[in-house]
Structures are given as structure tokens and as C-alpha cells.
Amino acid sequence: MSEARRQEEKVPIANPGAGPKGEKKSSTGKIIAGVLAVIVVLGIALGVGLGVGLKKHHHNDATSSSLKPGNTSDIHNVVSRPALLGDLDRWQGSKRNFVISSTPTTRTFNWTIDQALAAPGAMQKPVITINGNSPGPVLEANLGDRVIVNVYNNMTNETSIHWHALKQNGTNYYDGTYSITQCGIPPKGHFTYNFTVQDVGTTWYHAHKAAQYTDGLIGPIIFHSPNETAMTANKYDDEYTFILNDMYNTVSTALEWRFTAVGTGIDGQPGDEPSPDGGMINGVSQSRCAYIPPSNLVIAERRRDFDGMQNKVSQRKRSDTTGTLYPETNYCGNLTTDYYNVTLVGNSTYRIRLINAGTFTTTIFSIDNHNLTVIEADGVSIEPYVAQSVELAVAQRYSVLVKLDQKPGAYWIRNVLGTDQLRYTGPLFNESTFGVLRYEGTDTAAIPADLPAPVVANGTQFGTMTKFVPADKLDAPQPTNQQNVYFNMQYTANNQHYMFFNSTSWTPLPPGQMALSAINTTTASNTSFIANNIGDQLNYINPSYGVFDLVVNSQDDGDHPFHMHGHTFFVMSQGDGHFYGDSSSFNTTNPMRRDTILIQSYGHVVLRIIMDNPGIWAFHCHITWHMEIGLLLTLTNLPDKIAQFSLPDDLLANCKVNAQNGW
Known part of the structure; x- marks a missing residue:
């Protein structure tokens, strides 16, 4: 693979307590007891008007096939990490050859949603893919374009796709919200989403059924305005997209099952949310394998379903069998982890589109020795705001301008998880996920200097976000x-x-x-x-x-x-x-x-x-x-x-x- 395609850098996993150049990773709290079974349905329903709540339905039960981790009888293929990640050029604007235009056109996308076994980090797990990749393809269009997405569901459970932040004015039935605007695309079924682009900026799409997007059913959306670079402050030479998220070695259905189990919770304390094993940058993770030897296994009631690919809502039972919370076989193998690598041109300004597509935690993004000038928040253009790092809550997006004006070389890209939200951490928890930014001409094997992580400041802490000022002025009307x-x-x-x-x-x-x-x-x-x-x-x-x-x-x-x-x-x-x-x-x-x-x-x-x-x-x-x-x-x-x-x-x-x- 050429330098422009970003060679993958292998990272040894022999020393799970240290990051690049010996940087210490944090590991606090209790140890996660991690693999369970079965999807708890994420649908969406309504009730009485004007804020009056009526009685609740009982939460629906679900069941699944009794497969152990690694059993591929219900998984269609095993894919390598490069195959899972797909064409890395799709993350860079100039390499997509997209033309920004004011003339609307129709853009058609054909997607197959499937399940596979892959190792985004150091442990093989079930993942959900679009056309074989996770994250999925870039959905890119211009304001006024008609977008048609033909979705074929090759999985064994239903799904739906939500187009996050899209207004869908007049097409609420294409919002993709399970049980509210859609029943779900059935197994081996298909559905066509057909809508007009009414929004501009950076956003994403994701499954809106159970926790499917935790397993990889996500991707970026970039909608352009013909005049998006008209403001002097928004001038840039190229753009790059980073999907940032937390990473779970355990399939989501297992985590859901344990989290919602009666009286126990994921760590023995009801209400404590499943904690991730690490983070990801564009599908690349340095999460360690979380296998625990049989002598350390914790026993609990649960379904034996680690593949997590079936979902029959009406049949779930809460005490079908007794088994361990961890895999009974070491599925770690000899897998290594990678840094995410990108080579860009020095003395250029890049628009970096940031998306937190995570399940639970905030993420803090930074590039060592480089300022980030925030120009967009959730699709709203804002007056430029300079920061050293940017904190994104789950589902938030920002665009930042980064000028490559430092000495040519290699610099750490950091995705740091917000650990203050975690009730516990796993035995090999990785707080920080790293990528490597190399200036063009730098040796592709070059590793950045060991620098301390930047202090969270300027536009990243709670409260300072409200200092953002929309560039397109709009006053708030009076409420009715x-x-x-x-x-x-x-x-x-x-x-x-x-x-x-x-x-x-x-x-x-x-x-x-x-x-x-x-x-x-x-x-x-x-x-x-x-x-x-x-x-x-x-x-x-x-x-x-x-x-x-x-x-x-x-x-x-x-x-x-x-x-x-x-x-x-x-x-x-x-x-x-x-x-x-x-x-x-x-x-x-x-x-x-x-x-x-x-x-x-x-x-x-x-x-x-x-x-x-x-x-x-x-x-x-x-x-x-x-x-x-x-x-x-x-x-x-x-x-x-x-x-x-x-x-x-x-x-x-x-x-x-x-x-x-x-x-």
C-alpha cells in the first residue's frame, strides 16, 4: 500500500499497562465481568399527549441462539482487519473526488448490512458491516440533492438506520427510528430510504435498533453547501474525517443482557453501565484482549449467546442456563493492534471533521503541538474558536481547522475517553487510543516523540461550549x-x-x-x-x-x-x-x-x-x-x-x- 494509503503500524500488546513510548494508561475501579447474551430491543414508542404518562408496557423479552464466542455457524464470514477497514482513502476529501455544486442531482447508494467476525483491536468479535466495512461508507451529497439508499439486510435480526440530525421535513417515515417511524428491516429483507438533503455539515448515520451501532453499524455523513468555504475563516486546502468512539471487546447483546438482568448488573451493582475496553479512531483500536482464565471466571445466570446476532423479542427468558461471564476459550490468539496512520501535506490547512459515534463515553481529541480552530458544531457554522483539544459528547460533531505549520515529522493523534463517566474499568482498559499524523516526506516508520497529553482547555470543558457563537445569525423566537x-x-x-x-x-x-x-x-x-x-x-x-x-x-x-x-x-x-x-x-x-x-x-x-x-x-x-x-x-x-x-x-x-x- 502506498504512503498516501497510510500504512498500518503494528503495535505490540505485550505491555498492556503502557501506551506509546511508555505513556501510562489508567485502569481504575472494579474489573468488568464481561461476556453475556441476547439483544434487548431498542425500539421507540410513544404515549399520551401533553406530558401525561400512562402505565408502562413490560419491557419486551428476547432470545437468541445458544452459540459460544467464536462459533461461526451464524456468522457469514471472517474478515481481516484491512478488509474490515476498507479503502482508507475515503476519509480524505480530495481523494473522494467529490464535486461541490449548487445544481441538485440524484445520488443512489446500495448497501448490504451483514455480520462478520473481525478484530478491530486485539480480540476477535462479531461486528456489523456495510458492504463489508466498519465503519461504513461516506454518505456525501450537496444541499438539495436527492439521496436514495437501498438497504439489504443480510443479518439474522431486523435493523433500521437513523440519519442523525437530518430534518427529514416531509419524510418523517425515513427517519429510521425503530418502533416510532419504522418497524425495522427484517432479516433478508430490504428497504429504500429516499429523501432530499435539507441540511449541511458533518453528521453520521447509525443503527437505531438495540445496540447494533455499538457493534459497528455506523458511518459518516457529509452534506455540503455551495458557499461553505465563502467565509475567510473557513478557507482550507483539504479535509479529513475522524470517527471517534469507545470500543467494546464483548458483543453488545451480551453486555445488554447483563446490564438489564434482574438484580445483578454488569459488575454486580444494578444500574452500572457496561464500560468500554478502549477507544477507536476510524475503526482502529488498541484495545487489549480481555480473556480471563477459567480460574477467575464469575458464575451467573445468562443465555449462552455470544454471537448476539439473533433477536426474537417475544421469546426471551432470563434464566435458561448457567454459565460463565467470560469466554471459556482464549480467543485472543496472537493478534496485534494498530495505530491509525495518516500522511498529510505540510504548510497546508485541513478541515478535520470529528464525530463521536460512541456508545457511552465522551471523547477528547487532540493532535500534539497543533491548535484546533473550531468552525462547526452539530452542523452549525460558528465563529472561529481556538482550542488545544476538543471534547465531544456521544453523538456530537465538530469541524476544526488544523494548520500543519510545525517541523515536519510525526505527531500523536489522541482519542482519550472520558473516564469520569465509568463506574468501573476492565482489567486491561485503554483510556487513550492513538493515531500517527506524519507530514508528507516523513519516514512511514517514524514514531512521534513521547510528549505529555495536552491539558483539556479552551472550548472543551463543560460550560465553555456555550461561548460558541453561530456564524449565521438567527434570533430565538418567543415561546408559545x-x-x-x-x-x-x-x-x-x-x-x-x-x-x-x-x-x-x-x-x-x-x-x-x-x-x-x-x-x-x-x-x-x-x-x-x-x-x-x-x-x-x-x-x-x-x-x-x-x-x-x-x-x-x-x-x-x-x-x-x-x-x-x-x-x-x-x-x-x-x-x-x-x-x-x-x-x-x-x-x-x-x-x-x-x-x-x-x-x-x-x-x-x-x-x-x-x-x-x-x-x-x-x-x-x-x-x-x-x-x-x-x-x-x-x-x-x-x-x-x-x-x-x-x-x-x-x-x-x-x-x-x-x-x-x-x-
Whole structure:
């Protein structure tokens, strides 16, 4: 492979306690007891209007085939790391040869979703791929383009793809939110997403079914505006995309099963979220193999299903068999790990697009000795803001300008996980994941100097994010409605833990059902029918155009990244403690806008949302484990207009198939 294609650098794994050049990795807390079974369905359902929560459905059960780790009877192929990563040139703008244009066109993408065994780090595990790769292909288009994505599901369980941050105005049924706007693409089934690009900037797509995106069903979206480089501050020579995320050696279904098990939790403490084994940069991880010898195994009830590829919701049982929490065979083998390597041209300025496609933790991105000038946050262009590192909550995106003005050589690229969110860490936890940036002409074997990690500063700490100022000025309108919600974690009488919005906890609808079809067959004047037929979760119904202030107060001791589907909101307030004020004190002059925001421990946000986009839109914590236990509500906008939607034939056909098969 040529230098331009970035040779992979092998990293020995004999010394798991040290990073490059001996940099110490942190390992704190308790030891993870890691491999379990079975998917807990991540669907999305609704409930009664105007914030009144009704009774909850029981959380659906699921089962899966009793396969041990490494059993490939339900996995279609075993792929090497280079094959899994695919063409690395796709991450660099100039090598994609994409033409930015103001003339709309139709762009068609054909994707096959499949499952494979691969080793992103030092342990082979089941992964989910698109056209054989994980992360998947770059979805790139211009404002006004028509995008058609034909998806074939070659897996043994259903799936859906959500186009994160896309407005989907008029096409709510292509939002890809399982159990709300889609029943899911059945096994061996297909579905066509067909929408017009209404947004610009950096975002991503991911599965919105269970924790499938934890296993690799993710990819970048780049939508261009014809004038995106018109501002002098945004001038750059080329661009590069980094997908950053946390990495789990254990398949997500096993982690879900243990996390939601009655009375035990992943580490013996109910409510403690599964902690990652390390991080990733564009699919490359230095996670160590987490195999534990049989003498150290912990015993617990669970299904023997480590491949995690089946999901039959109605049949799950919680005590089918007894077995170990770790693999019974060493699947580590002699696998090594890699640095992510990139060679760029010195004395050039690059737009670096950053995406946190993680499951749980924040990530802190930096390039040694190089400043980062932030110019975009969640698709919103902002006035340039200089930082040494940038912290991204799960699902957030930033664009930064990086000028390669240092001495030619090699420099560390760092993806550092936010360990303050973790209740425990595994025995070989890697806090930092490294890439190597080499200036063109530098020896491809050159390793960077051993420098201390940069201090988190300037635009990366909580609170300073609100200093961002949108470059495209837009004042916030006055609200017509305000709703207050509180969220926390609670335990049921049988010691199961769920997360609640105003005493309601989200669960998916039964197989083959979606909330959108219920609204589509009624009207706003018949809200009792809506409430009685689309679930028992917290659902705010907005029958007419308006401006909605959503006040979200945390009663939980952790930080939570919340995402709003279908809308970009104004950030009116963000800070410590609960909000008890009123909107008269807010600054309405060009406040920050975004679609994903971090609510700190026991803190609050006030989000102003223009309710002009008809559809059923999820608002949820983007920590996958929290969605799995109910931290989601919905906004139903303009139900009379929803009733006029002509739902796609393949959408309804897939619902029928799923209902017939119990998927």
C-alpha cells in the first residue's frame, strides 16, 4: 500500500499497562465481568399527549441462539482487519473526488448490512458491516440533492438506520427510528430510504435498533453547501474525517443482557453501565484482549449467546442456563493492534471533521503541538474558536481547522475517553487510543516523540461550549408553550433498573408495530385514540405550529448527552442545578444552536424548539445503555399533517413481515 494509503503500524500488546513510548494508561475501579447474551430491543414508542404518562408496557423479552464466542455457524464470514477497514482513502476529501455544486442531482447508494467476525483491536468479535466495512461508507451529497439508499439486510435480526440530525421535513417515515417511524428491516429483507438533503455539515448515520451501532453499524455523513468555504475563516486546502468512539471487546447483546438482568448488573451493582475496553479512531483500536482464565471466571445466570446476532423479542427468558461471564476459550490468539496512520501535506490547512459515534463515553481529541480552530458544531457554522483539544459528547460533531505549520515529522493523534463517566474499568482498559499524523516526506516508520497529553482547555470543558457563537445569525423566537421534564434512574419491586422521564419509561411497541402508522390513521382532534393506541410513554402532542421550550432537569448523578430528532434547537440555558426560572431572562439574540447537548450531573438545559416539522420525533439520551432502559420521550408535531402522509409500501410491507414472524 502506498504512503498516501497510510500504512498500518503494528503495535505490540505485550505491555498492556503502557501506551506509546511508555505513556501510562489508567485502569481504575472494579474489573468488568464481561461476556453475556441476547439483544434487548431498542425500539421507540410513544404515549399520551401533553406530558401525561400512562402505565408502562413490560419491557419486551428476547432470545437468541445458544452459540459460544467464536462459533461461526451464524456468522457469514471472517474478515481481516484491512478488509474490515476498507479503502482508507475515503476519509480524505480530495481523494473522494467529490464535486461541490449548487445544481441538485440524484445520488443512489446500495448497501448490504451483514455480520462478520473481525478484530478491530486485539480480540476477535462479531461486528456489523456495510458492504463489508466498519465503519461504513461516506454518505456525501450537496444541499438539495436527492439521496436514495437501498438497504439489504443480510443479518439474522431486523435493523433500521437513523440519519442523525437530518430534518427529514416531509419524510418523517425515513427517519429510521425503530418502533416510532419504522418497524425495522427484517432479516433478508430490504428497504429504500429516499429523501432530499435539507441540511449541511458533518453528521453520521447509525443503527437505531438495540445496540447494533455499538457493534459497528455506523458511518459518516457529509452534506455540503455551495458557499461553505465563502467565509475567510473557513478557507482550507483539504479535509479529513475522524470517527471517534469507545470500543467494546464483548458483543453488545451480551453486555445488554447483563446490564438489564434482574438484580445483578454488569459488575454486580444494578444500574452500572457496561464500560468500554478502549477507544477507536476510524475503526482502529488498541484495545487489549480481555480473556480471563477459567480460574477467575464469575458464575451467573445468562443465555449462552455470544454471537448476539439473533433477536426474537417475544421469546426471551432470563434464566435458561448457567454459565460463565467470560469466554471459556482464549480467543485472543496472537493478534496485534494498530495505530491509525495518516500522511498529510505540510504548510497546508485541513478541515478535520470529528464525530463521536460512541456508545457511552465522551471523547477528547487532540493532535500534539497543533491548535484546533473550531468552525462547526452539530452542523452549525460558528465563529472561529481556538482550542488545544476538543471534547465531544456521544453523538456530537465538530469541524476544526488544523494548520500543519510545525517541523515536519510525526505527531500523536489522541482519542482519550472520558473516564469520569465509568463506574468501573476492565482489567486491561485503554483510556487513550492513538493515531500517527506524519507530514508528507516523513519516514512511514517514524514514531512521534513521547510528549505529555495536552491539558483539556479552551472550548472543551463543560460550560465553555456555550461561548460558541453561530456564524449565521438567527434570533430565538418567543415561546408559545413550555414543558418541564425530570429524569432519573429507579428500581422496580423485583430490583430491575429503568430510567424515567416524569415517571414514564420508554419501551418498544410489539413486533410489527410503529407509532407513525397509528398517528397516520387518525387526526389531532382524536387525541384519545392516539394516546390509547401508540404506547404508554411520555409523548408531547403539538397540534399546531408553535415554539416549544423544553426544560430538562437531571435527578441523576451522571452526565447525559441528549439528542433531538428532526430539529435543531436553541440552547437557552445550560448549567448546574435545576431550572426554576422563566424565559424572560433568556438571551434571544443569536443563541447557540445544535441538536445534541450534554446535561451534567444534577444539571439542566432549556431548549427552544420551533415545532414546524410534522412527524413523531424522539428526544433521548444518546448513551445506548440508557436508551435501552427507557430514557426517551417523543414530540408529535402536527398530527393532522402526519395523517396525510403517504407511507411507503416497503415500510408497511416490512411491518407485516415483522408482525408475522415476531420480530
